[in-house]
Amino acid sequence: MNNILQLPALKTPCYYYDLDLLRETLRVATHEADKHAFRLHYAVKANANPRLLALIRSRGLGADCVSGNEVAAAIDSGFPAADIVYAGVGKSDDEIRRALEADIFCFNCESFPEMEVINGIAASLGLRARVALRVNPNVDAHTHRYITTGVEENKFGFYLHDLEAAIRRCRELPALEWLGLHFHVGSQITDMEVFCELCARVSDLQRHLAMHGLVPAHVNFGGGLGVDYDDPDEHSIPNFAAYLRVFADHFEARPGQQLHLEPGRSLVAQCGSLVSRVLYVKEGRDKKFIILDAGMSDLIRPALYQAHHAIENLTPSSAARDLYDVVGPICESSDCFAKAVDLPVTRRGDLIVLRSAGAYGEVMASRYNLRDLPPARFSDEGKASLA
Numbered sequence: 001m002n003n004i005l006q007l008p009a010l011k012t013p014c015y016y017y018d019l020d021l022l023r024e025t026l027r028v029a030t031h032e033a034d035k036h037a038f039r040l041h042y043a044v045k046a047n048a049n050p051r052l053l054a055l056i057r058s059r060g061l062g063a064d065c066v067s068g069n070e071v072a073a074a075i076d077s078g079f080p081a082a083d084i085v086y087a088g089v090g091k092s093d094d095e096i097r098r099a100l101e102a103d104i105f106c107f108n109c110e111s112f113p114e115m116e117v118i119n120g121i122a123a124s125l126g127l128r129a130r131v132a133l134r135v136n137p138n139v140d141a142h143t144h145r146y147i148t149t150g151v152e153e154n155k156f157g158f159y160l161h162d163l164e165a166a167i168r169r170c171r172e173l174p175a176l177e178w179l180g181l182h183f184h185v186g187s188q189i190t191d192m193e194v195f196c197e198l199c200a201r202v203s204d205l206q207r208h209l210a211m212h213g214l215v216p217a218h219v220n221f222g223g224g225l226g227v228d229y230d231d232p233d234e235h236s237i238p239n240f241a242a243y244l245r246v247f248a249d250h251f252e253a254r255p256g257q258q259l260h261l262e263p264g265r266s267l268v269a270q271c272g273s274l275v276s277r278v279l280y281v282k283e284g285r286d287k288k289f290i291i292l293d294a295g296m297s298d299l300i301r302p303a304l305y306q307a308h309h310a311i312e313n314l315t316p317s318s319a320a321r322d323l324y325d326v327v328g329p330i331c332e333s334s335d336c337f338a339k340a341v342d343l344p345v346t347r348r349g350d351l352i353v354l355r356s357a358g359a360y361g362e363v364m365a366s367r368y369n370l371r372d373l374p375p376a377r378f379s380d381e382g383k384a385s386l387a
């Protein structure tokens, strides 16, 4: 963290990535996955910064993409097409065509009409598309309602009552090859019981399908492992061992079946911080505001999901403390990072960091108010880069 203070020509706001922490996180995650021979596909949507993508690829992970441009970014960063899966409820014809031409490993298909369209486009190109069917398992992830995806009210995947018909149709269509099943029930899940329940639900489903002679070669459980936003230093690396053990212990895998997971947040959240400078400290009648040069256009999670990011003053000039609402410069009241934060007495020019911002931070930044997009800085700047 304190590296930030040594960065030459630090212009704020910017994202800062601790690449040593990312390397160590990847080491732990891949070590634990290898123990069970699980395949990891990094969810590119969490952070598509090219340096992070290259580092993640160098550790042998595949890529989980949700748009044509994510597929292109993964390929540009060196992910072999054979290690790319592509999900999403609304793939356009052009995106499907480009992914087919790139010969990606697998489309995670989410509806009957999409299946027909992929089949038609593949046939017109003289190709065969490998397809897994995304299933909505009706398992409640007990997380924020905007990031819960696996219950029937959500738009994602085939509903359980349609699944058998969907597999049969997939096997009938001549330009499709049915590879398996895909699930993703939500994000920022910290209760392992949710994953236990998912394993039990999918094991039941497999038993039912096997009675009809349908055995998926691949089962992909999606992503979702949460991180500790309250104490990023105490838990800088999520407990991958416990998470992956759930799937080894609770899922009844069939012989020869390959299991896949799609971690996003758990790999990149803790290595990133949003770095900002204090523009003004403003005193109201009964509270004080720290007005930062970073706002919701740089990090939208607090405004959109009421998300909590730990906030630190890196350059306090006094040991005394005070309570502040920490806000951005944007013309909306929702441009507030946190209320009543206990911080050292803060002055104009102090450097403030919002921690755990490596996932769904930089990628969700916008140009609202015509602000510049925040650039990325890295912990190895000035040192020889040894990705």
Ligand code: LLP
Binding pocket: 043, 045, 046, 064, 087, 147, 184, 186, 187, 188, 222, 223, 224, 225, 262, 263, 264, 265, 266, 301, 305, 359, 360
């Ligand atoms: N696989 C699929 C099909 C997904 O939809 C997602 C995330 C992942 C994998 C990766 O999930 P993760 O391991 O990162 O939990 N913007 C929100 C999170 C949206 C997650 C969308 N899907 C946030 O800032 O919290």
